[in-house]
Amino acid sequence: NRRKTITPGPGEHPLQYNYTFWYSRRTPSRPANTQSYEQNIRQIGTVASVEQFWKLYSHLVRPGDLTGHSDFHLFKEGIKPMWEDEANKSGGKWIIRLRKGLASRFWENIILAMLGEQFMVGEEVCGVVVSIRFQEDILSIWNKTASDQVTTSRIRDTLRRVLNLPPNTIMEYKTHNDSLKDNSSFRNTKITL
Amino acid sequence: GTRIIYDRKFLLDCRSSPLAH
DSSP, X not given: OOSOOOOOOTTOOEEEEEEEEEEEEXXXXXXXXXXXXXXXXXXXXXXXXXXXXXXXHTTSOOGGGOOSSEEEXXXXXXXXXXXXXXXXXXXXXXXXXXXXXXXXXXHHHHHHHHHTTOSOOTTXXXXXXXXXXXXXXXXXXXXXXXXXXXXXXXXXXXXXHHTTOOTTOOEEEEEHHHHHHHTOSSTTOEEEO | OXXXXXXXXHHHHHTTSGGGO
């Protein structure tokens, strides 16, 4: 590993974990297989403190201003935002579909909840994703163990609180195994109220 | 071990710190 270790600077507030920003954009001509996904995803940078986070985040385009089929990912350092990663392969994600215009605000709020360790599920959270699509935008939070219902319920309840979701918001959980099987992140999800 | 927990307000306040620019 030739990348240098990222640590908090003097006077900065350390985060519980280091996090890495990633960006991906699907080129319409290519099929969405694993290989092309890995080719289309780029690391933006890693942060170890609250201040380093703001410095990097403030330079990024707001997700609501992105066009086309693109995603921002913020994952714990060392975890690739891919279903096949060791930390993700037994995991899954909560999905919240957002109407256009809400993505930037919800993205910031879910990030702040993750960086501030608001979910209280130990090591379970892997990262968060905002997916910009044509009709709607989608927010997801990935965790390590899809079968751990105590963890997934706690993540769902924390999401409702930190995002201030209306009680009737539909939240869907999809295991990465199911995503691999149907080669889709958001299709055929089980609806949970 | 101890966890480093920050609430939303604290994190937003840090945004205006000179270190965050």
